[in-house]
Amino acid sequence: MRCEVLAIGTELLLGQIVDTNSAWIGEQLALSGIDSHYQTKVGDNQGRIVAALRVALGRSDAVICCGGLGPTQDDITREAIASLLGVALERNQSLVGAIEALFAARGRSMPVNNLRQADVPVGAVPIVQTRGTAPGLICPVGASGPPGERSGKVVYAVPGVPHEMRDMVARAVLPDLRARAGSPSVIVSRTLRTWGLSESAVAEMLAPRLEALDQTGGNPTIAFMASGVEGIKVRLTAKAPDAATAQRLLAAEDASLRGVLGARVFGVDEETMEHAVGALLLDRRWTLALAESLTGGLVASRIVSVPGASAWFRGGVVAYAPDVKFGLLGVAPGPVVSAEAAMAMAAGARANLGSDVGLALTGVAGPDEQEGRPAGTVFVGLAMGEIEPDAVELKLAGDRESIRQFAAISALDLLRHRLAARP
Amino acid sequence: MRCEVLAIGTELLLGQIVDTNSAWIGEQLALSGIDSHYQTKVGDNQGRIVAALRVALGRSDAVICCGGLGPTQDDITREAIASLLGVALERNQSLVGAIEALFAARGRSMPVNNLRQADVPVGAVPIVQTRGTAPGLICPVGASGPPGERSGKVVYAVPGVPHEMRDMVARAVLPDLRARAGSPSVIVSRTLRTWGLSESAVAEMLAPRLEALDQTGGNPTIAFMASGVEGIKVRLTAKAPDAATAQRLLAAEDASLRGVLGARVFGVDEETMEHAVGALLLDRRWTLALAESLTGGLVASRIVSVPGASAWFRGGVVAYAPDVKFGLLGVAPGPVVSAEAAMAMAAGARANLGSDVGLALTGVAGPDEQEGRPAGTVFVGLAMGEIEPDAVELKLAGDRESIRQFAAISALDLLRHRLAARP
Numbered sequence: 001m002r003c004e005v006l007a008i009g010t011e012l013l014l015g016q017i018v019d020t021n022s023a024w025i026g027e028q029l030a031l032s033g034i035d036s037h038y039q040t041k042v043g044d045n046q047g048r049i050v051a052a053l054r055v056a057l058g059r060s061d062a063v064i065c066c067g068g069l070g071p072t073q074d075d076i077t078r079e080a081i082a083s084l085l086g087v088a089l090e091r092n093q094s095l096v097g098a099i100e101a102l103f104a105a106r107g108r109s110m111p112v113n114n115l116r117q118a119d120v121p122v123g124a125v126p127i128v129q130t131r132g133t134a135p136g137l138i139c140p141v142g143a144s145g146p147p148g149e150r151s152g153k154v155v156y157a158v159p160g161v162p163h164e165m166r167d168m169v170a171r172a173v174l175p176d177l178r179a180r181a182g183s184p185s186v187i188v189s190r191t192l193r194t195w196g197l198s199e200s201a202v203a204e205m206l207a208p209r210l211e212a213l214d215q216t217g218g219n220p221t222i223a224f225m226a227s228g229v230e231g232i233k234v235r236l237t238a239k240a241p242d243a244a245t246a247q248r249l250l251a252a253e254d255a256s257l258r259g260v261l262g263a264r265v266f267g268v269d270e271e272t273m274e275h276a277v278g279a280l281l282l283d284r285r286w287t288l289a290l291a292e293s294l295t296g297g298l299v300a301s302r303i304v305s306v307p308g309a310s311a312w313f314r315g316g317v318v319a320y321a322p323d324v325k326f327g328l329l330g331v332a333p334g335p336v337v338s339a340e341a342a343m344a345m346a347a348g349a350r351a352n353l354g355s356d357v358g359l360a361l362t363g364v365a366g367p368d369e370q371e372g373r374p375a376g377t378v379f380v381g382l383a384m385g386e387i388e389p390d391a392v393e394l395k396l397a398g399d400r401e402s403i404r405q406f407a408a409i410s411a412l413d414l415l416r417h418r419l420a421a422r423p
Numbered sequence: 424m425r426c427e428v429l430a431i432g433t434e435l436l437l438g439q440i441v442d443t444n445s446a447w448i449g450e451q452l453a454l455s456g457i458d459s460h461y462q463t464k465v466g467d468n469q470g471r472i473v474a475a476l477r478v479a480l481g482r483s484d485a486v487i488c489c490g491g492l493g494p495t496q497d498d499i500t501r502e503a504i505a506s507l508l509g510v511a512l513e514r515n516q517s518l519v520g521a522i523e524a525l526f527a528a529r530g531r532s533m534p535v536n537n538l539r540q541a542d543v544p545v546g547a548v549p550i551v552q553t554r555g556t557a558p559g560l561i562c563p564v565g566a567s568g569p570p571g572e573r574s575g576k577v578v579y580a581v582p583g584v585p586h587e588m589r590d591m592v593a594r595a596v597l598p599d600l601r602a603r604a605g606s607p608s609v610i611v612s613r614t615l616r617t618w619g620l621s622e623s624a625v626a627e628m629l630a631p632r633l634e635a636l637d638q639t640g641g642n643p644t645i646a647f648m649a650s651g652v653e654g655i656k657v658r659l660t661a662k663a664p665d666a667a668t669a670q671r672l673l674a675a676e677d678a679s680l681r682g683v684l685g686a687r688v689f690g691v692d693e694e695t696m697e698h699a700v701g702a703l704l705l706d707r708r709w710t711l712a713l714a715e716s717l718t719g720g721l722v723a724s725r726i727v728s729v730p731g732a733s734a735w736f737r738g739g740v741v742a743y744a745p746d747v748k749f750g751l752l753g754v755a756p757g758p759v760v761s762a763e764a765a766m767a768m769a770a771g772a773r774a775n776l777g778s779d780v781g782l783a784l785t786g787v788a789g790p791d792e793q794e795g796r797p798a799g800t801v802f803v804g805l806a807m808g809e810i811e812p813d814a815v816e817l818k819l820a821g822d823r824e825s826i827r828q829f830a831a832i833s834a835l836d837l838l839r840h841r842l843a844a845r846p
Binding site for chain 2: 013015023025027043052223237287298299303307318321354398
């Protein structure tokens with residue numbers, strides 16, 4: 001069973017809205033064991049929607065159209081599907097009643113345009129709305145013809161508003177698709193997130209394991225994703241008759257890959273570096289304070305995105321001007337791009353903000369050099385426990401923004417390793 | 424000229440990554456006056472990539488492939504394009520040198536896999552990388568055949584890592600596309616960036632001007648783009664026989680639109696809110712210090728992205744834990760989500776960091792309420808000149824991350840208006 005997604009809306013092509021719906025539907029299809037080989041965006045143009053549907057049905061068994069079911073003249077998904085199927089649109093009186101009732105319940109008068117939302121291609125089955133006004137559609141392709149000509153293919157239409165779409169896909173589209181697929185297999189993925197290795201180094205380290213998997217049928221499969229400042233992701237995908245078996249396959253493979261990659265794995269799926277640092281601090285009941293120069297608050301703003309960060313994050317000082325380092329953080333006057341300054345900043349942050357751990361970053365974001373140091377020179381200072389503060393020097397490449405981003409995650413990774421080493 | 428986008432990567436279909444690249448490229452194409460009618464996602468499968476390229480070239484003049492240029496075995500965009508064009512891949516020695524030099528500069532040894540990135544389909548021109556290892560490609564379709572069979576179409580390949588992709592599209596792909604579009608007239612765009620108005624309010628204010636333009640031939644044209652936390656963009660696009668004439672048309676229209684929109688226009692093209700604030704501070708030879716609670720360094724990290732910010736930005740305090748506000752910033756103990764706390768934080772930042780202006784943010788990012796205040800309650804405090812500090816209350820909607828982002832830009836916009844009012 002193959003199902004494509006067709007996201008409809010000129011605003012998607014113009015980049016005014018990022019199409020997150022297709023990604024969500026793609027994940028749901030994978031979890032249901034349904035292949036999705038292509039996903040397409042098309043504008044509010046009937047001819048092009050019909051053409052895109054033809055291309056999709058030529059290579060897949062089902063298409064989920066997302067968007068274009070609203071009440072205005074540029075919402076033409078209903079018309080496009082009717083045209084594709086060569087049938088008329090029929091006003092469905094029970095849908096008319098439901099839409100009128102919804103407006104009445106909200107105490108608003110119904111614009112006459114909204115009745116367009118009750119139009120259904122002949123032969124299609126509406127999907128009831130529970131959250132908005134636009135009903136969805138299940139449109140069998142050619143099912144009304146003589147048995148020999150029935151294609152068995154299907155086009156779905158769901159609204160583009162994400163929470164309406166999600167409800168309708170989960171409640172009506174996926175069950176219908178699974179029933180049509182009639183296959184019991186489940187696909188489940190897990191992503192291991194690593195830092196400190198290049199994509200090709202990860203690939204080289206895992207090559208023997210990939211080869212072994214290939215020889216035993218390739219289940220789970222393994223893929224790599226270079227995610228820039230988020231590191232290299234290693235994705236495991238398992239296929240099994242049921243979710244529990246798939247999870248067992250993933251758990252075994254996860255353990256075997258960690259045996260090779262070790263502590264370079266900092267998280268799973270949606271766990272970021274700052275989640276990992278937070279969990280380690282929480283375990284030790286320690287708190288963190290920051291002193292940031294070149295990163296200017298970037299590390300802090302990543303940290304506060306972690307739910308519950310207030311339990312372990314006290315705050316920080318953005319010491320952009322050198323004399324703020326001397327004054328507020330107690331750094332001894334002198335060069336500020338140095339290991340000594342980084343250590344003093346870390347100690348100053350810890351003392352001033354009353355935390356257990358102080359983490360500091362100072363360096364040259366560029367493009368110009370500073371204090372005779374080239375762009376990309378970064379010192380990370382760390383004050384932790386009873387030992388003397390220390391500092392690590394990094395050499396980073398890229399433009400101003402990349403240097404800053406890489407400095408932020410590298411500093412968090414350093415802290416992660418140091419915390420893990422102190423149980 | 425029609426150009427499609429083909430985003431390549433199984434992780435996009437599985438919803439593990441949302442494809443934001445196509446949206447960004449779509450916006451750039453629109454700004455260059457190039458139509459993009461379809462955008463497609465396809466997985467790491469050579470047969471399907473080639474099939475998707477065939478479909479795209481059948482209905483458009485150009486395709487930008489995004490992703491699949493990495494060094495590992497599942498990066499097969501190069502192979503797919505060579506197969507589509509019916510040519511071999513050739514190892515480009517100058518690219519080999521560049522990749523080796525990059526690894527050497529970083530003091531890392533090069534995995535042999537990386538040499539695959541120097542493979543170029545015969546007849547294609549590489550696009551030099553400036554930020555990573557994967558070169559891009561410009562691949563004319565059928566240009567090597569006899570003149571009658573030359574299609575004049577073209578396939579581009581750029582990396583999937585967003586900052587590498589953006590650099591390459593702006594630097595090499597768009598200029599090449601515009602040259603191929605080859606219309607003798609020049610199309611030049613300018614984007615006015617506004618804050619503080621809804622898209623429909625901007626549309627209503629500009630309606631008379633749009634109507635007048637329509638009646639006189641529609642040059643320049645005007646379009647609106649709602650860009651979330653970046654505000655509403657108003658794009659002017661002028662067509663003229665030469666660039667100077669187009670610029671004159673734009674300048675006249677710019678002046679006329681500013682007459683209507685006034686100080687809501689904060690910047691042009693790539694000028695951000697923090698650029699605008701920096702220019703105003705620089706004019707007055709004033710410096711800025713921040714105190715951030717719910718935004719946790721977000722305002723600071725936006726500010727340090729402005730080149731030359733060190734001339735006017737001293738730094739800030741990220742006061743995430745309440746007692747950091749009391750201790751380091753001298754806020755009187757009591758509720759921290761209040762106008763009083765915001766004013767005291769602004770004054771504390773100014774005093775402690777020795778700046779002319781202090782800007783502070785405190786509030787509830789949510790999802791839970793705090794001190795009896797609902798999520799989205801934000802106080803912006805301002806200490807400036809000889810007058811008493813004051814504070815403004817904002818009511819923001821959305822999730823944790825949106826509230827934080829809108830709080831950051833709203834605070835900067837408030838500072839911008841206050842600075843502009845004091846010459």
